[in-house]
Amino acid sequence: MTDITLHHAPQTRSMRSLWLLHEIDHAIGLPFQVVEHPFGKNLRSPEYLALNPAGRVPALEIGGQTLFETGAITEFLCEQYPEAGLGCAVGDAERADWLIWVHFSETISQHAAALTQQHIALYEDEMRSLIVMKLEAARLKKCYAALEARLEGRDYVLDRGFSAADISLGQALYMSKHFASTDDFPNITAWYSRLSERAAFKASLPEAGGQLLYQKDFYEVPDVGA
Structure with missing residues (x-):
């Protein structure tokens, strides 16, 4: 069985990869681990930069290789697990x-x-x-x-x-x-x-009581100078 680890920070674009992994797991059964990072400077550590040189989430460790960029991760996972029915193969009309x-x-x-x-x-x-x-x-x-x-x-x-x-x-x-x-x-x-x-x-949503990037449901444009 392939070992899969997603490096994720709540309420960031890595939620896209986390949601996709959960959908694949629900469809076909795909165990994976999540390493949650606070949104901040820890993503600039040498250890993390070895996974994602941009110092951002996500980073996906899978089968001995590491992927970053959500679009690449989406295409890769859909190609690896076509039986989940979430992708479109080359030659498909859509x-x-x-x-x-x-x-x-x-x-x-x-x-x-x-x-x-x-x-x-x-x-x-x-x-x-x-x-x-x-x-x-x-x-x-x-x-x-x-x-x-x-x-x-x-x-x-x-x-x-x-x-x-x-x-x-x-x-x-x-x-x-x-x-x-x-x-x-x-x-x-x-x-x-x-x-x-x-x-x-x-x-894929943040856990209750966890650290949130967005403290409000909606941010109005403030009355500040341009």
Whole structure:
């Protein structure tokens, strides 16, 4: 049996890989371990940089090799465990759509990450930019519009049903909803509600009482100078 260890920090993009592992485990049985890291400077240690040279989560140790970057991890795991039914093989009619939406999650996440920096990492008002906050929130809404259109007439991103593309996008929404509401996007709202009821999604959430990156459900743009 392959040894699998995921290095993870709650409420970060590594949740995407954790959720996927839980879905595979629920589908076919796949034991794995999680090493949880606080979000901070410990990710810059020489030991961790040997796993992920960018000093970020996730890092996935599997079968004697180490992977980083969530998109790469998603593709690798779906190819390693096709029987879980979460990927699209080369030659599949929906392969291109699957790839597009798996990686579109990073387009959403880059804006959510910029807003996380502005609202949380830059804790002094004078460090923050009102202009950046408004621009990045508006860019998230443009991403929402693209996903809303894709979900028109569909329960999930692919015609075939739930896949790793929904996992990648759903985790991106989990982060971005802290900064840009989806209330004006009924398809996204219904889709995200379906995702959040999945057992694997719930298993990937932070433990009660654990350290949280997001201390609020929603971060309003503060009244600060640009």
